[in-house]
Structure formats: C-alpha cells, structure tokens
Amino acid sequence: MAARDYGQYCGLTQALELVGERWALLIVRDLLVGPRRYGELAEGLHRIPSNILAARLKDLQAAGVIRRAPRSRVIVYELTPYGRELEPVILAFGAWGFKALGDPRAEQIITPDSMTMDLRTAFRPQVAAGLPATAYAAHFGPAELLIRVDGPTLDLRREEGAADLTFAAGPGIHRVISGELAAEHAIATGVVTVLHGRGELLNRFASTFHLAA
Amino acid sequence: MAARDYGQYCGLTQALELVGERWALLIVRDLLVGPRRYGELAEGLHRIPSNILAARLKDLQAAGVIRRAPRSRVIVYELTPYGRELEPVILAFGAWGFKALGDPRAEQIITPDSMTMDLRTAFRPQVAAGLPATAYAAHFGPAELLIRVDGPTLDLRREEGAADLTFAAGPGIHRVISGELAAEHAIATGVVTVLHGRGELLNRFASTFHLAA
C-alpha cells in the first residue's frame, strides 16, 4: 500500500485511504440501510465485479468500518459504530451529487438501497409535519419500497404493505424530487405509473421529498 | 467512461463520478483554501504524478467543480460555486478520518493547505469566544501558517506575521489537537518546538482546536 499512499498526515487523506477506493462508499451506503449479505450487496451494486466486492469487504473490515456478523448460518455484513458515523457525510455528499444529476442514461438503474438513501437525503421533516400521515409503496422494477411518513418521522422498509399510493417508477422519479417534473406530468408521460390510489398523492410525495437541482 | 460507470442513478453515485477518483478530493481540499497554480498544487500534493494532476484538473473542470482563471499572465485554478459547496462535506469527511489517524508514518508530512483544512475542521468557535484573541505562527518545515483567533472567528493565512506564539511542528501536532498529547509533553518531547513566545499558549491552542479521536 506504500505506493498508493498519499503521503500526507491529514484527516481527509486518512478518510480517503479508508473508504476512498472505488465502490467502497457505495457499499457503506447500502449498509447504512441495514445489514446485507454478500449476494445482496452484489445485487444492489450490480456492476461490481465479485473479486472487487470481496476485496473491499476485506479492506473495510480491516479499516474498522464494517464487520462480518454470522446470523444463524448466514453471514451478513454490517457497519461498525465508526462506520455508521459516515452517515451524515454520505447524506451530504449525496445531496451534493444529486444537484448534478442530469437525465438518466439508458443503463442507469435505481436500486432499493440507493433510493432509500436518496429519499433520506431529500426528506423534509418540517414539511411532512404539516401533512397527513401517508404511506407510499414504490416499485422499482421487481423491488418494492414501503415509505411511511408520519408527521416529521420517516420509515423506509424494503417490503410490501398497505399504502395510500402505490406507484411504479424508474430513474426519472428523481426529476420529480428535484421539482423539475411536476407530478401530473410525470404520470402523464409515464415516468411514474400509478398502480393504486389517487394520483394526486404524488404531489404530496413531491413536497415531502425535495432536493433542489 | 461507460466501462467505469457505476450504472446507478443516484446522488452519491453521481458525486463519486464527479470527484470520486484518486486525488480529486485532495485537489478540492487545497482549492478550498484559495486559488492555486498548477505548481502550487503539485507541491502541496507532493506525491501526485504530473500527468494525473493534469488529468484531474481537466476532469474537475469538465465536471463544473473547478475553473481555470487567468490572473495577469499566470493561470490559477479555483473552485466554482458548485465546487465550493463541497466544503461541509470535506470538513465532515476530514473530521471522520481524523478519528482514525494513528501515529504518523515516517514519510507522512503535513502541508500548509492540509493543515489549514484540519484546523478549520477542529476549530471550536464557542470555546474560542471565551478566550483572549491570540495569534499563532506555525512552521511546518519551510512553510509558515499565520493563525489568528479573535473571539469566534478564525483567520488562517499562509504568510509570516506577528504572533503571540511561534512554534515549529511536524505531523505530531495532530496528537495535540486530538488531546492525546498534552501541550507541555509535546514541547518536552520535541513534537512541538517553541520558537518565540510563552509555551503555555500552546494549551490555549489545544483547547481552541480540538477534535476527539
């Protein structure tokens, strides 16, 4: 590692040596949602080569950021307390990057975990507090995310469940969150497909989750 | 770039595609201190190969993070407003990494710009507000940093000037900031050498700049 050492004694340099390599922060992002198995991580980061995933998991463990935890016959990876302290950094970094998101390219997908973190970033508790409690079920391809907003609290789960509004969406959903695409227009153009419930609730969704672009 | 694309449409992924490559955030860190010339960047990031520096400057420019600015016959690089929005991210990330800083390795140095950002990270305005205005002049090798604390405001300049305490320090100064090394002990062991002024002022320095480890 000496050759790839930045050669500086500095907080940022140290941070980059711990989690600065390719894919590392994305692994942390997914683990912020919850403990994940090797295969789940590989699925969420669908373009990561398996050797790289294995190497990163090893490095992150050595760095004290994550931990291997045996859970009744299967192994899950989870963040250590130190790793969890990256949450504000990742949220702020994600908010910064969100502003530069252009139109989604053809191969770009959204995964439940990436969407979960983006929604956490975009959640506006003070706005939500003034709105009725609402449950949304969002389908991203085969995956479903249950989004429950109750006053200023947000509960995100990767499961099925009763919702006031059920919709299917692709990457274009981000343009609704950025306010560039009005809810009605998103429905009209097929960016969002309402599967169940009143489509107007998508307006409430858009005001609850908002990040300027 | 398609092959190195993460393939996800997500704020964090986008951020990593803009400034996630090796050395990129360190360039941003140094530019947060002020506009810098090519040679100044190369000096501050003393282990960066010149071709990599040139490539990163080009990429960061294309990403809208930095900008080439001609200043009376010389070219300086400076952050765009969007690039400057990375400051809180970099400060938080640096604070996170600071906690994991072990003992400095032999080849690890501190540069004026890295120290400047670490001091900004560690600065405690509310503590400083309760202390008398103080100016410190810190020597890191050949470079000098003038640190002026006046109430809750911090002024850092890369220049010479009158100071209440002038000291020379190496990377070990970070252990004073983390509180692991008491000021008197730092002086006694030669981690910090007092060049001018009362050594007890290093205690004030340590309480003004503090980051838990």
Add this chain to the structure above:
DNA sequence: CCGCATCCCATGTGATACTG
C-alpha cells in the same frame, strides 16, 4: 445456490523524461 477465488485483458496510475 452462496460466498468467494482465479484468470485474463482493458484501463488507470505512477515515475520519469521531455517540450513550448
């Protein structure tokens, strides 16, 4: 299957040298 390890090749990185 799941959790990796191995191969091979494209690309990025690093050291050095060089040019306008």
Add this chain to the structure above:
DNA sequence: CAGTATCACATGGGATGCGG
C-alpha cells in the same frame, strides 16, 4: 513554469470456476 509523452505496472472489470 505548466503542462505532455512515454512506458512499466497495479488495479479494475468481466467471465468463469469451485468448494461448502
């Protein structure tokens, strides 16, 4: 001084293999 050019090598990417 501000970059380019070149080349050796390390790392990343993709496919595939393999043991538990």
